[in-house]
Structure formats: C-alpha cells, structure tokens
Amino acid sequence: xxxxxxxxxxxxxxxxxxxxxxxxxxxxxxxxxxxxxxxxxxxxxxxxxxxxxxxxxxxxxxxxxxxxxxxxxxxxxxxxxxxxxxxxxxxxxxxxxxxxxxxxxxxxxxxxxx
Amino acid sequence: xxxxxxxxxxxxxxxxxxxxxxxxxxxxxxxxxxxxxxxxxxxxxxxxxxxxxxxxxxxxxxxxxxxxxxxxxxxxxxxxxxxxxxxxxxxxxxxxxxxxxxxxxxxxxxxxxx
Numbered sequence: 001x002x003x004x005x006x007x008x009x010x011x012x013x014x015x016x017x018x019x020x021x022x023x024x025x026x027x028x029x030x031x032x033x034x035x036x037x038x039x040x041x042x043x044x045x046x047x048x049x050x051x052x053x054x055x056x057x058x059x060x061x062x063x064x065x066x067x068x069x070x071x072x073x074x075x076x077x078x079x080x081x082x083x084x085x086x087x088x089x090x091x092x093x094x095x096x097x098x099x100x101x102x103x104x105x106x107x108x109x110x111x112x113x114x
Numbered sequence: 115x116x117x118x119x120x121x122x123x124x125x126x127x128x129x130x131x132x133x134x135x136x137x138x139x140x141x142x143x144x145x146x147x148x149x150x151x152x153x154x155x156x157x158x159x160x161x162x163x164x165x166x167x168x169x170x171x172x173x174x175x176x177x178x179x180x181x182x183x184x185x186x187x188x189x190x191x192x193x194x195x196x197x198x199x200x201x202x203x204x205x206x207x208x209x210x211x212x213x214x215x216x217x218x219x220x221x222x223x224x225x226x227x228x
Contacts, residue, residue: 040221041221042219042221043216048214055214090157092159101209101214102161105151105158105160108157108159110157
C-alpha cells in the first residue's frame with residue numbers, strides 16, 4: 001500500500017542535543033510537509049518542499065531545518081532542542097499545492113526533550 | 115481572513131448513539147476545499163473526506179455522513195451508531211484553491227463510552 005512512513009515513532013533527546021526525524025513516502029508525491037503538533041492543539045505547519053523548492057513558514061524558528069535529498073525522503077533537523085520543542089512531529093505529502101489537493105499524513109514522531 | 119471554528123471541545127456519548135460534530139468556516143473566496151481528519155490516540159491524522167465549494171451534495175460513507183451547507187458556512191460530520199473505535203480527535207480544515215495551507219479548526223475530542 002502507498003503510504004507515508006515516519007521514523008522513529010518515539011524519539012528522546014537531551015536539551016541542546018541535535019536530533020533528526022525522517023519521513024519517507026511511496027505515493028510519489030511532489031510536496032512534502034512538516035508539522036509540529038503540541039498536546040490538544042491543531043497541527044502547525046513548519047515548512048514544505050515542492051520538489052526541491054523549500055518553503056519556510058514565517059514563524060518557524062531557525063532551530064528547525066529540513067532536507068529533501070530525493071522525492072521519497074524528507075528530514076527534519078532540530079539543531080538545539082529546547083523543552084518547548086517537545087511535541088508530535090507529523091510529515092504529510094500531497095501531489096501539488098493547489099486545486100484538488102489532499103494532504104496525507106504519516107503516523108508521526110513523538111519527541112521528548114529531557 | 116479565513117477561519118475554521120469547531121465549537122465543541124469535547125463530546126461524550128454512549129456507544130450506538132448518533133453524534134454530530136460541528137464545523138463552521140469563514141472565507142470570502144469562492145473556490146475552496148473543506149476537509150475532515152480523524153486523529154486517534156496513536157497520533158496519526160487520517161484523512162476522511164474532502165469537499166469542494168461547488169459541490170454541496172451530502173456524502174455518506176458507511177456510518178459516516180457529512181452535511182455541507184454554504185448558506186450557513188457549515189460542514190458538519192455525523193457518526194451514526196457510534197462505536198468505541200470512533201473515539202478520537204476530529205479536525206475540520208479549510209484550504210483555498212490557490213494556497214497550500216490548511217486552516218485548521220481546534221478539533222473536537224470525541225469519547226465513545228462502551
């Protein structure tokens with residue numbers, strides 16, 4: 001089945017220690033998104049890639065960066081995690097960014113910062 | 115400005131009862147899309163339905179049905195004969211035709227008691 005995969009499902013890191021979350025997709029979608037979701041809140045878009053074009057949301061902290069080495073994979077790097085970065089991180093994909101476009105989500109990575 | 119309101123923060127019903135989750139949206143655009151996603155305790159956001167602004171037909175999928183009314187800017191979701199597995203947070207979201215961003219409601223936590 002075509003799907004969005006996120007690894008690991010749970011990640012524990014220490015305050016200030018860099019961490020990388022990964023996302024892969026078998027949907028062959030052009031667009032990949034990273035969201036942050038804190039408890040009891042709606043997801044918040046951090047950035048997205050349309051093919052290799054990177055689009056950062058205006059209020060995404062510099063501490064968050066992303067890489068997309070190919071169509072299938074996308075990584076979220078948190079350079080110096082703070083306690084406030086503990087959250088669920090969701091990856092999503094879509095065929096394009098306009099028109100009848102639906103975002104499909106992976107299972108998420110729950111990040112704990114100690 | 116666009117906005118999605120899910121006024122019900124939490125709903126609790128007994129299994130087999132019918133339940134309706136409300137979603138009210140605001141936009142001045144004429145072409146837009148409305149979505150419902152389900153987020154069970156595991157955390158994955160599961161796509162349920164997309165509706166475009168030109169299609170006001172109600173939709174039924176098994177025990178799920180959706181009522182889209184442009185006159186009241188509402189896109190309500192009804193679960194018939196609810197089951198414990200329906201327990202989740204349900205998000206309504208709006209996307210404009212030419213914009214990649216999903217505008218999320220705050221979510222409604224649905225608890226189905228056995």
